[in-house]
Amino acid sequence: MRRGWSMVNRCILCKENEESADHILIHCGKARELWTLLLYMLGVLWVFSASVRNLLLEWKIKGIGKKRCAVWRMAPICLFWCIWGERNRRMF
Numbered sequence: 439m440r441r442g443w444s445m446v447n448r449c450i451l452c453k454e455n456e457e458s459a460d461h462i463l464i465h466c467g468k469a470r471e472l473w474t475l476l477l478y479m480l481g482v483l484w485v486f487s488a489s490v491r492n493l494l495l496e497w498k499i500k501g502i503g504k505k506r507c508a509v510w511r512m513a514p515i516c517l518f519w520c521i522w523g524e525r526n527r528r529m530f
Contacts, residue, residue, distance in 0.1 A: 450528045451521075460489050462525055469521050476513060480506065490518070 449457045451468040463469060464486055477484050480502065487493040494514060502510050 450525055463490050463518050463521055464493060466521075469517075472517055472521065476517060480510065480513070
């Protein structure tokens, strides 16, 4: 406890695993549902990386057709933004 705040180290989204950036943004069941939907919409099969850093590196290398290039580049950052925002709304 610090300054009256109780520090909980559980994922606020799934309440199952220890909270870490990698868990919240990639491995949490709630985040995974969003990733699955996004990848389905883009028509991409994907094996998830262990870390956010590796996911971004692999995402950059993968690429897709020219028509969807801008969407492809922005997709992970937008999804991270939404997931992190929801995490903060629930936390605070």
